[in-house]
Amino acid sequence: MHKKTSIPSKGIPKEQLLSKMESLRSMDADWRSGKTWSLVYYAGEEHTGFLKKAHNMFFSENGLSPIAFPSLKTFENDVIAMTACMLGGDKNASGTMTSGGTESIMMTMKAYRQWARANRPSVKEPEILLPVTAHPAFEKAAHYFDLKTVHAPVGNDYKADVNAVRELITENTIVMVGSAPAYPHGVIDPIPELAAIAKERSLGFHVDSCLGGFMLPWLEKLGYPVTPFDFSVPGVTSISADIHKYGYAAKGASVVLYRSKELRRHQFFVYSDWPGGIYASPSMTGTRAGGSIAAAWAALNSIGEEGYMRLAESAMKTAKAIMEGISGIKELYILGKPDMSVFAFASDILDIFALGDAMDRRGWHLDRQQFPSSLHMMVTAAHEKVAGPFISDLNESVKEVLANPKSSSEGTAAMYGMAASLPDRNAVNGFVLDFMDDIFK
């Protein structure tokens, strides 16, 4: 079964390779026609073509050296300044670009750890205090940097339970976290209340706005109610915001911001004893793709505030239309009160995972969630035209699932159902590791 692939002894003709690549991608998720509801944030062909030009122009350059490539340094500083300005930062705000939300989050957690080592030496086992809905990137940071995560529950509205958070602070807590919004249900945590607690206890407070950073400021301007979440809120000390999500930039672009430069300094890494020279790196990766930095700058400048408002309004209207469509199906309901264009829906009557399978058969790809079992949707401007067809397929799929009581034990529904209901999470982790071993040959 195992087939060894080696580098071909002679190069294969480029035309042949390109056509092979085209044929392989024909099996991929069809994001361009709006059939997927995660992973790709698409603002149309014209914008994508422009992004590719900007990206290509800096295809070979390396953001590791701002001295060799002052162009990239200019782009990065502009991107950070524009993002800080959008998110209520003053002249002391500072930041770094990273390859994505995960790296931004990991860098802040590392900065808080270094800060605590320097300023609170009595803390031996530093803790991150976060709601259960916070992104796994915080778990990853804890895993990499030897931190402990302490989980606070969320209420019936899926927002962090403020009183529970207060109770969970210990002498080892170094940072508290809130999401604006959290990915699973698209709701914003009570950031002002949480940040006030952090301030009162002299703790760092990170707002994960990876998803909402480039959406909520426009929604607020458009008149939608938005819980304050940025540096205008006292006590917020850092924010992560992904440009490669609702900033509609090329993949590999996120911003991590600090209220002050003092904290950012703890993020940087310097090693001056290397025979290869003095080494300084702002973030996790060494080499940094110039294309992603350049394309992020190009996206922010070409779309502009007007363009972002238009994109945000379109995504929001489409999301509202879909949510209304879902609420109109009596077997289904939306979880909580979503604050933007990301949400989840569930059912008490039918097996929601079987519904996911029925939608798969109609070409739609919806992510499966657990605790509670639900289907997830991330709506962008690209989904405007598919809202209607989506709802009619959803209606049909509901009927199909209701007509087939066995559907929850078929397809992937059985697997997701089991994974969500097994009390032994280590066993689930084991299955997933086996799966990964199998996928990444």
Ligand SMILES: *Cc1c(COP(=O)(O)O)cnc(C)c1O
């Ligand atoms: C996407 C996301 C992240 C992680 O970002 P990546 O770019 O996937 O690494 C973190 N937090 C939230 C809320 C997100 O939506």
